Amino acid sequence: MMRLLMILRVALKALNRNKMRTALTMLGMIIGVAAVIAMVALGKGAQSSIEAQIKSAGTNIINVMSGNFMAMGVRQGSGASNTLTVEDAMAIRQMIPSAQYVAPGVNTRNQVIAGNQNWQTRIEGTDVEFPLIRSWAVKYGAFFSTQDVTSATKVVVMGSVVATNLFGEDVDPTGQIVRIKNQPFKVIGVMTSKGSGTGFDDQDDKVYVPYTTAQKKLMGIQHIQNITVSAASANEVKSTADAITELLRTRHKIMPGDSDDFMVRTLEEMAAMRTETTKTMTALLAGIAGVSLLVGGIGIMNIMLVSVTERTREIGLRMAIGARGSDVLMQFLVEAVVLSLFGGGIGIALGFAISWGVTEFLTWPTTISTDAVALAFGFSAMIGIFFGFYPATKAAKLDPIEALRFE
Amino acid sequence: MPVISVQNLKKTYVVGDIQVHALRGVSVDVEPGEFVCVTGPSGSGKSTFMHILGCLDRPTAGQYILDGQDVSKMSRDELAKVRNHRIGFVFQGFNLLSRTSAIENVELPLLYSRDHIKASERHKRARSSLEIVGLLERSHHHPNQLSGGQQQRVAIARALINNPSILLADEPTGNLDSRTSIEVMDVFQRLNVERGITILLITHEHDIAEYGTRTIAFRDGHIVRDAANEHRRMAKDELAALPPPEVNGSTDTHSVGLKRKSAPKAAAAGPAGS
Numbered sequence: 001m002m003r004l005l006m007i008l009r010v011a012l013k014a015l016n017r018n019k020m021r022t023a024l025t026m027l028g029m030i031i032g033v034a035a036v037i038a039m040v041a042l043g044k045g046a047q048s049s050i051e052a053q054i055k056s057a058g059t060n061i062i063n064v065m066s067g068n069f070m071a072m073g074v075r076q077g078s079g080a081s082n083t084l085t086v087e088d089a090m091a092i093r094q095m096i097p098s099a100q101y102v103a104p105g106v107n108t109r110n111q112v113i114a115g116n117q118n119w120q121t122r123i124e125g126t127d128v129e130f131p132l133i134r135s136w137a138v139k140y141g142a143f144f145s146t147q148d149v150t151s152a153t154k155v156v157v158m159g160s161v162v163a164t165n166l167f168g169e170d171v172d173p174t175g176q177i178v179r180i181k182n183q184p185f186k187v188i189g190v191m192t193s194k195g196s197g198t199g200f201d202d203q204d205d206k207v208y209v210p211y212t213t214a215q216k217k218l219m220g221i222q223h224i225q226n227i228t229v230s231a232a233s234a235n236e237v238k239s240t241a242d243a244i245t246e247l248l249r250t251r252h253k254i255m256p257g258d259s260d261d262f263m264v265r266t267l268e269e270m271a272a273m274r275t276e277t278t279k280t281m282t283a284l285l286a287g288i289a290g291v292s293l294l295v296g297g298i299g300i301m302n303i304m305l306v307s308v309t310e311r312t313r314e315i316g317l318r319m320a321i322g323a324r325g326s327d328v329l330m331q332f333l334v335e336a337v338v339l340s341l342f343g344g345g346i347g348i349a350l351g352f353a354i355s356w357g358v359t360e361f362l363t364w365p366t367t368i369s370t371d372a373v374a375l376a377f378g379f380s381a382m383i384g385i386f387f388g389f390y391p392a393t394k395a396a397k398l399d400p401i402e403a404l405r406f407e
Numbered sequence: 408m409p410v411i412s413v414q415n416l417k418k419t420y421v422v423g424d425i426q427v428h429a430l431r432g433v434s435v436d437v438e439p440g441e442f443v444c445v446t447g448p449s450g451s452g453k454s455t456f457m458h459i460l461g462c463l464d465r466p467t468a469g470q471y472i473l474d475g476q477d478v479s480k481m482s483r484d485e486l487a488k489v490r491n492h493r494i495g496f497v498f499q500g501f502n503l504l505s506r507t508s509a510i511e512n513v514e515l516p517l518l519y520s521r522d523h524i525k526a527s528e529r530h531k532r533a534r535s536s537l538e539i540v541g542l543l544e545r546s547h548h549h550p551n552q553l554s555g556g557q558q559q560r561v562a563i564a565r566a567l568i569n570n571p572s573i574l575l576a577d578e579p580t581g582n583l584d585s586r587t588s589i590e591v592m593d594v595f596q597r598l599n600v601e602r603g604i605t606i607l608l609i610t611h612e613h614d615i616a617e618y619g620t621r622t623i624a625f626r627d628g629h630i631v632r633d634a635a636n637e638h639r640r641m642a643k644d645e646l647a648a649l650p651p652p653e654v655n656g657s658t659d660t661h662s663v664g665l666k667r668k669s670a671p672k673a674a675a676a677g678p679a680g681s
Contacts, residue, residue, distance in 0.1 A: 006518055017506050317502040320463060321565070322491020322519040324484045400463045404498070 004334075007327075011335040014307075022339065025303045029343025029383070030350055032293030033376045037351025039289045040372035042358065043282025045365035050274050060100075060234055061133060062241050063270070064092075064227040064248070067262040082223040083252055083261050086211075089127075089227045091251060096243045098236040103127035104224040106214045112156075112207060113179040114166040121162050122206045123180065125214025126228070131191075133230040134203075141174035141189030144210050152212040156185040160193040161205040181218055185209065237266050286372075293376070296343065297383035304336050304391035315395050316403025329396035336388020337381060344380030348373055408475060410572055410605050411437040411460060416469035418455050429455040431628035432469070439572075442599045442606045444616035444636075447625030453609055454577065456625065460607060461494055461575045462486040474572055491519050495566025499578035501558045503550040503565075510546040513537055513565045520569070536564040540594055556587035563594055567604075574598065576608040580615055586649065592618045593642035618642060 015022045066084040089104035106125040111118050130136075131143050144155050156178060158166075167173040176187045194203040215221050231240040241264050248262055308315070315328055351373075355366040418430040429452045437443055447453040458464040459471060462478055465486075471479040478489055490496075503512045513533040517524050524532075537543045540560040550558050559579055566574055576595070580588035596618060598604045608619060616622050617640040624632040 003523065010518070013507070313502065314504060317498075317504075318515070318519070319487065320461070320490060320496050320502075321516040322487050322569075324487040324519070326484075327519055401458050404463075404502070 007330050007334050008338070010331055011338050014311075014331075014335055015338060021303060025299055025339055026343035026346065028296030028299035029293070029340050029380055030296075030347040032289065032296040033344045033347025033380055034350035034354060035289035035292050036286055036376045036379075037348060037368065037372050038354040038358070038366075039285035040282060041351070041355040041366040041368045042364065043278060043285055044367040044369050045355075045359070047275055047278040047282070048367055049365040050278060051271060060231045060237055061267045062099075062229040062231060062237060062244065063263075063265045063267070064088075064229065064244060065263045065265070066223070066225055067260055082221070084224050084227065085222075086224055088248060088251060089224065091247060092227065092229060092244055095247055096240060098232050098240045099229045099244070100232040101129040101133045101230045103130045103133060103228045104211050105130075105226045105228060106211055106219060106221065106224050107226075108214065108219055110180055110218065112162065112166065114173075114176060117166045119162055119165045121159075123214060123218065124206050124208050125211035125218075126208055127211055130208065130228065133228050136194070136203075137192050138189045139192045140172040141187070143189055143208075149210040149212050152210060152216050154183060154185045154213060154217060155188045155209065156180070157189040157191060157208040158187060159191055159202075159204040159206045159208075161202065162207055163190045180207075180209075183217060237268070241266050293379060293383065296380075297340070297387045300336055300339055300384065301387035301391060303339075304332060304388055305394070307335075308332065308391045308395045311395075312398065312403045312406035315398050316400050316406065319398070319400035320404060325396040328398075329392045332392035332395050333385065333388045336392065337384035340380045340384030340388075341377075344377050347380070348376060351376070409436040409472075410439045410474060411435070411607075412470075412472040413460070414470045414472075416456070416459065416466050416471060418452075418459065418464070419467045428628050430459075430466070433628075433630055435623065435630065435633070437573075437605060437607065439605055440599070440603045441621055442596070442619040443608070443621045443623060444619035445607060445609045445623050445625065446611060446613065446616050448611070451625035452628040453625040457575055457577055457607065457609055460573075461496060462489045487519075488521060491516055491521070492569055493572050495563075495569070495571040495574040497559070497562050497566050497574065497576040497579045499581040501550070501555075501562045501582075503558055503561055505550055508547045508549055509542060509553065509561045509564075510534065510537065512550070512561055513546075513568055515565060516568050532568055533564075536568045537561070539567060539598070540564045554587070555583050556590050559583065559587075559591050560594055563591075563598075567598070571604070573605045573607060576606065578609055578611070580610065580612070588615065589642050589645055589649075593646060596642050614640070 064084070066082065086104050089102050092099050093102040103126050105127070108123050108125075109120065110123055111120050112123075128144065128146050128149060131138070138157065139160065141157070143157055144153070147153070148155050158173070163171070163173055166178065167176065172190070173187045174189060177184045178187060179185070191204070191208075209218075211224065215224070229240065229244065231237045245260065245264050248264075249260065252261055254260065318328060318331075352368060355368055358364050359366045413433060413435045416430050416433040417428075420427040420429060431452075433452075433456060445453045445456065455464070459466050460473075462473075462481075463486075465481075466479050469479065470477060473489065474493060478486065481489065503509075504515070510530070510533045513536050514529045517529045517532065534543060534546065537546050540563050542557060542560050542564065545553060545557065548557075550561070553561065559582075563574075563579075574595075579595075580591055583591060592615065595606055595608065599606050599620075606619070608615075610616055617636060617638065619636055620639060621635050622632065623630055
């Protein structure tokens, strides 16, 4: 123990003698470790924010989407079939008691024009129960009514982002007229902001119109593209989803063994899918950061090799006055490990700082995981041992006379 | 009983296809308290002989008994232990660690001691070692703040710290001017006379060899002359006879500053290659 302490002191002294070089060598490790920690923190942050977002949307929600279908043996992508109908939605509402709210939906993208302002956004055609399913309140005005749906009125309820872009912040635009596809729509309400953090599917950057209006006035279609259902309670989600599948298969006359022409997804499933995606992303980012950690390690090996050559005479002297090969080995190994551990330590601090900065200035959520910190630290120690070993053995194997004579 | 007993020592190097016979059968006994000067031209084998005596190298053939122990067949680690405990080295190029104070340089061999020595004990021994060579007041100076003669005395203090039975010096005055050489030789003579330390010293300067009690001359791997010195020069008397020092290693005059300039250069030069 005392011996190790002594070797440590000798190593610190040697590193202190060439401060600039020591600092630059450490920099490799610092960047590597900081990158790993910051990347993992970003990934984990995205993951937990997605989870939180989906939770806030309500876990009782079931999405029915028109699915893939075969046209002459060629499978079309999801949403390509037009077999989902308003009647399907009505049937779900009537036949499945645990389906509390049901909203048929269609969507399209178009330019929304208000005076001299315009904004490209997604137009969702939906039903009156939509705000209830999402437990979402209006900020100004009101959501459209059953009356609007049955008579396909040209009214629009805006997401907060759209309202801000067309009319300015904190302005109540109800009663104004906007033009969509060259047709006048009356603004009757603005939704409160959901504050969708990650921007994957920003609920606030949409406008909502009655689905009938969207079908007839904007898209010219008879079918619908999705049905949003909310189950009466969280533990009825699974059974409701199964019941919907069963009902739609019967209604669409799908033979047993054939695949569905629609998809039923619960939000929990979607959450799981997205989490999986971000996990892959996190692993990828951490992998790239890991490469820089490896490069840092090679930097250490490089410098240690230079240092062994440079200090050949010193090694010779130490051997002449009684240092064994193992003493020399330990000295250089400890030097390498000290380099990598110090670098790792500073890297961890920097990683924390970067994560904090990203959250503070870019408002991206980050979560620092203790696993990543422990892993990065352990890994940097291992890198020190691994990349320090070769130069240290080289030093230990030197012949004392040769080393003393080295110019 | 001789402290060093060497019988028919041979050393052959193989360089490519050529065999180089550095030592062709050397036999010497050195009694405790002797001051042996080893001379000879470059390539005569005197350095190889010293390396083997210093346990830095092993002979190809022959026997080397140090303090009654056969060291010619020891392992690397055992030789390291012998070097640490029984032998003190002084080199031509001083070989002090730069940016390390004199006292830390002197302590260095104790760090490699097989038994643990406390920091306070190390310090005490290093101080008494520095006191012997008269440099106690400079124990916290770094090598680049010391003159060549002072650096060599620090190196001698380092060699003394483990109370070795023999002191091996390889051209210790090779990088020093005449007066400083005499000063360093005075240190060696005092250690030899007052403390009875056995000294083996390589030199190619005949006047330096006259400070010893015995001279061994090498040529082509053989000992060609081995005789006691009839007229031993005494460094102490010579120093007293010299005019007051122009450059005095132990006092700070402005000329010490001049000397310092050349000191790091000397320290950077290699040890004797002959």
